Amino acid sequence: MKHIIRQFGLNWFTTVMGIGIVAALTYTSPVEIPLQHVVGVILFVMLNIVFILAFVMWLLRWLMATKTAVDDFHHPGRALFYGAFAMGINVLGNDYFIIGTHLVPRVLAIHISMCIWLAGTVASLFTVIVIPYLLFTEHRVERDETVASWLIPLVPPIVAAATGTNLVPYVGGTEKQFAMIAVIVAMFGVTFFLFMLTSTLVYARLVYHRRLSGQEAPSLWVEIGPIGMSMGTMCGLPTVASHLFGAYANTLHVLAAVFAMAMWGIGLWWILMSSLHTLLHLTPRGDGLPFHLGWWSYVFPIGSFTSGTYALDHLLGHSFFAVAGVAQLAVLWVCFAVVFVRTIIGTVKGDLVAWRSVRQVKTGGDMGTRVKQA
Template identity: 80%
Template structure:
């Protein structure tokens, strides 16, 4: 019960991070050693972590219902329903990109479609309910604005980007067009809200105190929807070209220009976020205390890298293939650090208290004796 009560939806950020690193490693545009072995290993780990997190979430509703309901009353906790929705979409996408090479192809595609439908419903729930609660129930101040508020707004565009891959596999042209309409609509919802939210974040950075070391990782969240917008727009001319008829060529040209422009703003956000991060490791900063928010160094960078991959697929230019692999290397550095710190935090009981208090005190006593010896 202690563990169940402590389990928050922010743990689904680990699902998002592991899943996107697995997919990007497996599908690297330039062949790298052991990419498929590493990708499959991470895919297996993803399934274990996702199932564990999903079971914990269900148990929380059954065994600690009041605590689960209370998530909706706290703005800092409610927003992580977005992580739950994005986690679903990432898992479904990995079954398409990796699972089709491990399972019977048709089975993996059906699993991917089923998870995508669940992720889409969760995404729509999140993007409607959480902002409404922020508008009508929660009390926040302007100086409290952080980019983490994007988390419940981003899931529809993640569902749009991952759903684009599935378009050719959902039936006849009528069904495909209906799915296309949903995908474009979800893209529009998140992209519009992303612009509004980014304006608030920019204003907060200009007019209020600087981000603390605790808050600094949140700035990286801005990069996530940029990458997913690139992935969606680049995927449409490839997967849905036949549905646009006479407008297909125009869509292809627009996608190239749009995605390259978004790539530019993504690089800008990465530089600004990096400068904020480095500031806090100097004497002028507050330090960077570890918490689960560090997974913001993983999924958003992975999202942007997936957008770069999509540009390479659309244009076939070596520039974006090389850029994608460079970004993958940076992603792996961030992922390794965050994964190791998270594992250590779990084992030590720092991120989640899973041992009795007397056990913890006993281990500390043993450590103290060892140091004296």
């Protein structure tokens, strides 16, 4: 058991992110789909189970393999996934608001969602400060090692911002609501600014250095995540907080619509680029696409972009974005089904989790080399 706990990585929280966003988007599809609420509830229950298992494993790792857990902060790759941990918390809290309010008393579900959102906000701010600081001062990376995965610890604040907009009407009077909106906009600004900087580095790496390998190709899809969350945040503000902006409410509505549609366009461009990179490695010119947990980059970022399309539909009420949202949901479900099944198979076979540690013990005579399984 300790062997399994020691190898548990924070990248497992990408499964929490993926399951959670598919559950919410299925449940709230802008066009009615048969059994969408049933499927959404099933995924919501699964989300809670997977999150609890992952969270317990993370805690046990700190208790039983403390040195290994601390070493994550010194590794430029593993440290990134503290962002997945923070986003997993935020996604869980949002699902309690979207789905949980239909399963338990509404007030209770909203209080649970608010508590989880606060925890997710703290985790998000920790991640966006600590991990870049370590990258600046301790981690050693080369320019040709730049990947979009560097966005993972930078995205949590905008995920907290997008999910927090739903809760604004429930925090009390206008003073508290305005304070929460100020925090949400500030977190939006942090991630959006860092997203622009990091995307520039990723673009430069794609232009001037070797092409992404098949192992690295899924990481490019991470770029789509903050795009969708920025759309969701901006579209949510005039929906829940127009009364706080007084004479500027109409201006905010127009600004949100124009900004989100512009981001929708760049999101489609990144999806096209990411798709071409994926398809390249499926041809004889490519390296193949070996399966690993990074494949969950095919799920949450697409889900994030789909949630942004949903937000545009809610803001504008135009059938174009409703149809686009359902089309994106269909693509998301294909990706989710493939990655979910591959994850289960990889876990059972031991490709993702080595269930037994193997050590070889040399012995004399004809016995040769004996393998002991611990």
